[in-house]
Amino acid sequence: MTTPDKETIEQAHKRIGPHTLRTPVLTSDDINSLAGCQLFFKCENLQKIGAFKARGAMNAVLSLSADELKKGVATHSSGNHAQALARAAKLVGVKAYIVMPRTSAEIKKRGVLSFGGEIFECEPTLQARESMLADVVKKTGATEIHPFNNYAVIAGQATAAKELFEDQEQLDIIIAPVGGGGLLSGTALSAQYFSPSTEVIAAEPAGADDTYRSMQSGKIEPSQANSIADGLLTSLGDKTFPIIQKHVKDVVTVTDAEIIAAMRLIWERMKIIVEPSCAVPLAAVLKAKEKFANKKVGVILSGGNVDLDKALKLFAESK
């Protein structure tokens, strides 16, 4: 496979349609006033499994051959992709083997188990994850579905922005968070194909600003992985970086305090639950106001899987 073209994303959208939600686009007068622009929030926190990852994993599983499918699928993931892959595998009736760091949120482990996924716990390092996954793949013959560095996954994630462009025309800017870059590269491709006048901006935690640095240096930089936004700690992949490099205009970085404040704002004003990683784009809009002033801005809200007790503690500590 190569970088997904327009038709590939259209096919992905048709393929996953019966198994994913067309999530609502919400607005908030209060937040528009605070931001000084018009924001259109694509609510992937209301997606199946509570995150956009349901799209990419579903498309990747449905793109496998019958022979590949028989032996199941495998991945390493700290969270939402794990649940998404377990769910996709369950829907087509095959096994999902999930390598998860033992530090993953309980809510995310329970999600995997509820879809019949088999969890292999490892130490929370990339090396431990990759080494255990290699063992699992060797033992089972399962096909690895990488969380982001996989063109079928990227094409699936692209469908969120595609829907937003269909529901809200003439966006000046679309902003998405970036971790490994699956959502961001998919968003960038959809902008190119379905709304070419829309600028693509990335939002990233300052404590994991490897995308910002990679754009500067022109090569994939490692992430410091030091942020509360636990879905955005990974570095880019060799499939996501070239797309991002070509199509993303700007990267805005935000501190953890700014992320928590934006998260609270979304909970309070929009009455929806978002996880820290999901609040990063709004934090960026509120920080770099001049970039967005008076514009129509699409915001991909990526997910809502957060332990309520942990969120309570975050909000209390940030007061």
Next chain:
Amino acid sequence: MTTPDKETIEQAHKRIGPHTLRTPVLTSDDINSLAGCQLFFKCENLQKIGAFKARGAMNAVLSLSADELKKGVATHSSGNHAQALARAAKLVGVKAYIVMPRTSAEIKKRGVLSFGGEIFECEPTLQARESMLADVVKKTGATEIHPFNNYAVIAGQATAAKELFEDQEQLDIIIAPVGGGGLLSGTALSAQYFSPSTEVIAAEPAGADDTYRSMQSGKIEPSQANSIADGLLTSLGDKTFPIIQKHVKDVVTVTDAEIIAAMRLIWERMKIIVEPSCAVPLAAVLKAKEKFANKKVGVILSGGNVDLDKALKLFAESK
């Protein structure tokens, strides 16, 4: 005015359309499994001002004559109706005078002020509220817009169920919470006019089960007002009770512990924020499972205005 007929509700819907949201209808596979039926949640927590009350207040204000409007509108309300009336008044450019008990949630007071409403604080008793409101009306000449015992308000609230019937046909049951009965009587009228085969069931806190008792005795009973569901503590009115008596089939009562558990379930599984009063219908569905088994059930989610710190503390204490 008399009990709103079909045309009155259709007109109300057209009138408020430009000023209210057509809120999404969400579902949850997880909650369906737990409940043993198919639930369709009408998300009025995502409505303007975070509650269905935006509908009734908007319709009532837009139904006044130009002469009446000039002197403004007034009400007493502990919360969502207060914000809704302040917002409606602001949209048509007139004053709103709001009598609020001093114990009202800060988030609700801030909401009123943000729409330019003028707050008059009183003691948290019905007598204090009514007496201060009478003074305010006498002084200003404003028209009182009662939170529920007002046919234009009832017709406005009815539009939430009307939209749900349009978006999801062939519901076997629709369930709504009941406090003063504005939402419930409106829901019952919409069921009668737009989906006559749908049964209407009410959900009520056990510590404020005056509707249950009123249905037994055949007259309006006072409320004990002893529940965490602070939007459902009032008794029925002489305009809402006859409609409820005629069209509501059953009243299910639930404890505060059941309300908190249902509230947590909605936050965790649906990624949306609901206030305690709003979780009462789901608590009722989970409690009286046999009534709902295998049915298609519409659930009106009434509002999401809750202090986050208070809510998260409730969850922590209820573990």
